[in-house]
Amino acid sequence: MKRKDFPKKFEWGIASSAYQTEGAWNIDEKGPSIWDTFTNAKNFTEGNGNTATDFYHSYKEDILKIKDLNLSSFRFSISWSRIFPDGIGAPNPKGVAFYHAVIATCLEHKITPWVTLYHWDLPQKLEEKGGWTNREILHWFAHYVEFCSLEYGDKVKNWMVLNEPMSYVGLGYFLGEHAPGKTGLQNFLPAAHHTVLCQAIGGKILRKNNKNACIGTTFSCSQVTPKNILRRNLNAAKRLDALLNRFFIEPALGLGYPTESLPGLKKIEKYFKPGDEELMQFDFDFIGIQYYFRIVAHYSLFPPILFAKEIPATKRNVKTNTMGMEIYHKGLYKMLKKFSKYKGVKNIYITEAGTCLEDSLKNGTINDKERIKYFKKNFKQVLKAIDKGIKVKGYFIWTLVDNFEWAEGTKPRFGIIHNDFKTQERRFKRSALWFQKFLSKD
Numbered sequence: 001m002k003r004k005d006f007p008k009k010f011e012w013g014i015a016s017s018a019y020q021t022e023g024a025w026n027i028d029e030k031g032p033s034i035w036d037t038f039t040n041a042k043n044f045t046e047g048n049g050n051t052a053t054d055f056y057h058s059y060k061e062d063i064l065k066i067k068d069l070n071l072s073s074f075r076f077s078i079s080w081s082r083i084f085p086d087g088i089g090a091p092n093p094k095g096v097a098f099y100h101a102v103i104a105t106c107l108e109h110k111i112t113p114w115v116t117l118y119h120w121d122l123p124q125k126l127e128e129k130g131g132w133t134n135r136e137i138l139h140w141f142a143h144y145v146e147f148c149s150l151e152y153g154d155k156v157k158n159w160m161v162l163n164e165p166m167s168y169v170g171l172g173y174f175l176g177e178h179a180p181g182k183t184g185l186q187n188f189l190p191a192a193h194h195t196v197l198c199q200a201i202g203g204k205i206l207r208k209n210n211k212n213a214c215i216g217t218t219f220s221c222s223q224v225t226p227k228n229i230l231r232r233n234l235n236a237a238k239r240l241d242a243l244l245n246r247f248f249i250e251p252a253l254g255l256g257y258p259t260e261s262l263p264g265l266k267k268i269e270k271y272f273k274p275g276d277e278e279l280m281q282f283d284f285d286f287i288g289i290q291y292y293f294r295i296v297a298h299y300s301l302f303p304p305i306l307f308a309k310e311i312p313a314t315k316r317n318v319k320t321n322t323m324g325m326e327i328y329h330k331g332l333y334k335m336l337k338k339f340s341k342y343k344g345v346k347n348i349y350i351t352e353a354g355t356c357l358e359d360s361l362k363n364g365t366i367n368d369k370e371r372i373k374y375f376k377k378n379f380k381q382v383l384k385a386i387d388k389g390i391k392v393k394g395y396f397i398w399t400l401v402d403n404f405e406w407a408e409g410t411k412p413r414f415g416i417i418h419n420d421f422k423t424q425e426r427r428f429k430r431s432a433l434w435f436q437k438f439l440s441k442d
Contacts, residue, residue, distance in 0.1 A: 003440075006382075011073050011394025012070075012071050012394065015396040015399055018077045019119070020405070021076075022082075025048075028082075029085060029095070031081040031123055031124065033123055034122045034123075034124055038179035047404070048404070049404040052404045053401045053421075053424065058424065063105045066400065071435070074114065075160070077115070077116035078115060079095070080123050081123035083095045083096060086123065087125045087126035087144075091147060100152070103152060114160065116161075117202060118198075122180075132173060134194075135271075142198075145205045153209055156213075160218050161202035162198070164219065166243070178407055190271045193268050199217055200282035202217075213285075214285045216349065218290055219288065219339075220290050221244065221291055222245065224241040224294075224295045227297065230299075236309075239306055242261035245335075249342070253281070254344070256277065264305030289336065289348060290352035290353065290398075291353050292352075293313070294331045322411070322412055332378055333384050349394045350382065350394065353396075354414045357374075365433075367429075371416070372434045375434075379395070397416065399414050399416075401417045401419045402417070416428075416432040
């Protein structure tokens, strides 16, 4: 398999996020985000992103590494609280200038910037007002997007409104495992509905202010397989699929929430206002899918409403990464096929896909040959999708440098560049050298 096997205009990029890389959490007048608060709490033991990979100070070097690896695009997110320390009000000039500098460095090296507007780091001041559970966030988010689209829109043509809404709503406002640590349907339902509305509102503002912009949003997804063909397990898999793969994309396409598969979530209609069905919809230029693992589901009395649980991959005698997620490459093709069937989906980018594995030092090189195998097998699934006529337009590797992996801390290493978190020294892994050669035009 070679680069030339892919379409000539196929986008090869790297993906990252602000909180996981920037550090500089409380300097240059940046306000705290919910992740600053969450990870600096006494009961959180996995460290924090206060320094992360120090991208705030090393962005020039890291972007140059992207160029050296022959990647053509860089996906990064803007920290809302770096621009607006209180979430609303007057912008912070130093924060605004930082992203101008990042964008300018990308363009200097002929790397296309792809900006994600929200990658989970809500300003803490807004969370204190209810965060995503407060319908006022429609106005807060609109204010933020309006500013960013006008401030950076002359240089940035590719935008992603949200990153993985099911992840930050489900883990942050239902299970409490991620920031801000809230639990229960009373938090999940309003947060989910307001997220869907903001997803479309953000797209409409970008379209209004940036006529030639390419606008998308991203969704986490997992191939959901039933434990066996017993009807109760088949239905359990359908419910999990509706929640994990359909819940946030279908409202944007005018299909509403998939409550026919999840009748217990009809309670979300309690949070509707007149006109919301139309307000939820936006005609995106592309969608991003982010695939990491497969789920095997079975019927369970708990949790109620869902009546389904995942059988952990560690109990199924399958290959896993260091976070215990099953490595199942065929699922990537199945997800591309699934999302391509939606009438309103024009183009698909794989906006995140990677894996965390144990790396070893051998002859002065970080040896991660299993990661190379992982990407090769993933790329075969992408080529299969393209050959079947699915409009896959690009692949963004997760990620450049080993970073702060949310509630898991710095233990999982997803980067193709090794990071020493004590010294911030970067070293190319074998996978980085492989990409450098694979993407070479020579």
